[in-house]
Amino acid sequence: MASPMPSVGAMLRTWALMLGLLALIAASDYLPLGPYLPWVQFAAAAVIVVLLSFFWMNLATATAAVRIAAFSAIFFLLVMALLSFNDFLTRPMDLVPFHAPPGVPAPR
Amino acid sequence: MSTPDAQLGVPAAAQLAAEQAPAEQFGTRANQNEATEFGMWVFLATELMFFGALLLGYAYGRHLDPAGFAEASRHTDLVIGTANTAILLCSALTMSLAIRAAQRLERGALMSFLAVSALLGLLFLALKGYEYHDDIDEGLVPWADFRITGVHRGAAAMFYFLYYALTALHALHLSIAIVVVLVYLVRLRAAAVAPYRQQITVAALYWHFVDGMWVLLYTLIYVASPRS
Numbered sequence: 001m002a003s004p005m006p007s008v009g010a011m012l013r014t015w016a017l018m019l020g021l022l023a024l025i026a027a028s029d030y031l032p033l034g035p036y037l038p039w040v041q042f043a044a045a046a047v048i049v050v051l052l053s054f055f056w057m058n059l060a061t062a063t064a065a066v067r068i069a070a071f072s073a074i075f076f077l078l079v080m081a082l083l084s085f086n087d088f089l090t091r092p093m094d095l096v097p098f099h100a101p102p103g104v105p106a107p108r
Numbered sequence: 109m110s111t112p113d114a115q116l117g118v119p120a121a122a123q124l125a126a127e128q129a130p131a132e133q134f135g136t137r138a139n140q141n142e143a144t145e146f147g148m149w150v151f152l153a154t155e156l157m158f159f160g161a162l163l164l165g166y167a168y169g170r171h172l173d174p175a176g177f178a179e180a181s182r183h184t185d186l187v188i189g190t191a192n193t194a195i196l197l198c199s200a201l202t203m204s205l206a207i208r209a210a211q212r213l214e215r216g217a218l219m220s221f222l223a224v225s226a227l228l229g230l231l232f233l234a235l236k237g238y239e240y241h242d243d244i245d246e247g248l249v250p251w252a253d254f255r256i257t258g259v260h261r262g263a264a265a266m267f268y269f270l271y272y273a274l275t276a277l278h279a280l281h282l283s284i285a286i287v288v289v290l291v292y293l294v295r296l297r298a299a300a301v302a303p304y305r306q307q308i309t310v311a312a313l314y315w316h317f318v319d320g321m322w323v324l325l326y327t328l329i330y331v332a333s334p335r336s
Contacts, residue, residue, distance in 0.1 A: 005208040015201040017193060022323075026190045029331045037334055045327040048197075049320045054203045058315045063142060066149045073153035077160040084164060088171075 015046060016057055058082050142305050148310045154316045159321060162274050166328055169266045178333030180256065183248055184271070188239045189330035193323060199228035200319045203312050210305045218308070219296055222289050225315065227247075228280070230287040233318050236279055243268075274325055278318065279332020285315045 006014070021044045028040050052061040059070060134140035170177045206221035247255030248270075250265035288311050292304060 005204065005211060008208070010203070011201060011204050013209075015197065016199050019201075019271050021192050022190065022197065025327060025331055026186065029186065029333075029335045030315055033334070038332075041331055043328050045323050048323045052200060052316055052323075054321045057198060062145070062149075065142075066146050069146060069149040069153050073156040073160075077157060077163075078173075080160065081167065084168070085144075087170065 007057075010055075018051055021045075021048050065073050110299070115267050122327055144310050145313070148313050152313065153318060155319075157273070159277065162270060162277070163324075163328075166270050166274070169263060169270065170332070173260060173263035176260030177267050179216060179260050180264035180267035180271075181329065181332035183256070184244070184330050185239050185242065186330050186335070188235055189326055192235050193326045195228050195232050195235070196319045199225045199232075200316055201299050202228065203315045207309050207312050210301055210308050213301045213305070215296065218301060219293060222293050222296075222308075226286050226289045226293070229282055229289070232282060233279060236275065256263075271329055278322055278325060281318045281321070285311075285318050288314070 003094070007013075025041050025044045028037060028044075031037075033040055058066060062070075128141045130137045136141065148213055184241075202221045202225045206218050206225060209215075209217035209221060241251065248268055250268045252263055254261070256264040292308055292311065295304060
């Protein structure tokens with residue numbers, strides 16, 4: 001038997017909260033948040049995804065095996081991102097402008 | 109409480125008894141259900157990693173030229189993007205209500221909520237198609253007479269390449285989810301709910317994954333730069 005679903009009232013409250021967060025993400029594009037803008041947007045998006053996965057995909061009541069499967073993808077994505085950006089972020093940027101070799105047209 | 113599957117004349121007790129019989133490789137029905145759910149989550153994990161490579165490309169491009177990505181993002185249609193996100197969140201609600209109806213063996217409610225979910229999915233695809241049409245009209249295709257010029261042209265082209273790749277991949281996933289829902293709708297026209305209850309519950313996990321992935325894509329693509 002699948003995990004029990006939340007009540008209709010709880011579902012509607014979760015849905016309203018999700019739509020509120022979506023409105024916050026959209027409205028934040030017009031607010032003077034400066035460098036905090038992406039952090040506000042990603043935090044709101046993350047809350048929507050957590051609500052979706054924990055309450056409507058029943059991750060909150062899932063077995064340990066299911067939770068491990070769910071989080072393994074995020075974990076290995078983070079490993080991939082860390083390894084990739086470890087190389088990219090630690091290389092000094094070459095500030096010398098590009099010079100086309102003789103006879104080769106310069107890029108647009 | 110509504111009468112389960114009354115139209116088919118199948119008593120709930122008989123349905124549940126039929127559902128209790130597990131496939132031969134499983135000891136109990138609960139064991140089979142757990143394996144089914146676990147299998148879907150493993151599949152969703154691979155799907156997330158599938159999208160992950162493109163998301164890493166996005167992170168690289170945005171870090172390389174944040175101003176170029178911001179300029180390109182301002183050319184996207186925020187209204188359609190936001191409306192589509194709201195539509196998918198509504199479909200997530202109707203899909204959850206469908207699962208609740210399936211667990212209570214309420215066939216009529218289940219079919220109605222599945223049908224509304226599929227319609228909302230189709231509405232999303234229609235709006236996305238309209239948006240693609242506008243993008244092409246406005247010269248926002250990086251490999252065909254790209255309209256954005258200047259020092260950020262390269263980064264903007266990378267943004268739009270990722271935009272098409274990510275949103276088309278998402279649309280493909282949503283199309284598959286809609287087809288799955290329609291298949292169950294057809295099957296339920298002449299069948300009781302109980303034999304399909306667990307299958308529909310697991311299919312809903314896929315639907316919710318597609319919804320969640322879109323919320324992430326919306327944040328990355330449509331609101332990546334302030335418009336004020």
